[in-house]
Amino acid sequence: LHSLSDYLEKKRVQIADKVYAPSKIISKKASVVYSKKIYTINSPFIKINTKNFKNIKKSTKEKSIIFVGTLNRVKGFDLLVDAFLKIFQEHKDVSLIISGRNETLENNINSINYLFRKCNKYKSRIRYMGVLPKTKIFNLYNISEAVVIPSRLDNYPNVMIESILFKKPIIGFLNSSLEEVIRDKENGFLANKKNSINLYNKLEEFLRIKKKKRKHLDKNITKLYNKLIDINYTKKIIDFYNLN
Secondary structure (H helix, E strand, C coil): CHHHHHHHHHHHHHHCCCCEECCHHHHHHHHHHHCCCCEECCCCCCCCCHHHHCCCCCCCCCEEEEEECCECCCCCHHHHHHHHHHHHHHCCCEEEEEECCECECHHHCEHHHHHHHHCHHHHHHEEECCCCCHHHHHHHHHHCCEEEECCCCCCCCHHHHHHHHCCCCEEEECCCCHHHCCCECCCEEEECCCCHHHHHHHHHHHHCCCHHHHHHHHHHHHHHHHHHHCCCHHHHHHHHHCCC
């Protein structure tokens, strides 16, 4: 059934007049798979009133870093766990908050079990919230210091969009789709090679950032926010529809 589903999807794409994907990296890969030009139209940034979530205060002085997404290998959850084991050892004031569907890693290892088994010594600094509605996820962005998106491959993720809406630094990898918006050391932190060591190094780079550089980082995130929020995404879709 899975093969039949893939076959039917490929046929639908091949006979479509035009097809687009939200990110360049997926457009490029899909063009090869479906033997058809795949255009790119980024997902829209829809302005929200983040002031509605400013009344949530931290219960401790810990620096909270959040992960929002499915807990699996594609989303880099195994890399997250291994990187944070070292982060917890080096930083006593850092906590990790996780929201998303619990799945399995390689060899059917349960993701949350893997996390708590590896980081058992630091479990008091880990909060797994399960799957949350958007309003509660927005509250998490509000109390976080940064958002970690360690995906091996992603499709212009909503978490990236939401992080920028809340003007939070993003930590992740190059060649995952994040680099289409985030610039390393300018408005976020992106590691070159997708492994836990490089993720740890980028987390360290953020956590040890000096006050002056942090102000510069925050200023650049605000610039990025203003740039993306001003894009007329409706016009982009209409122009795409009118392409000959």
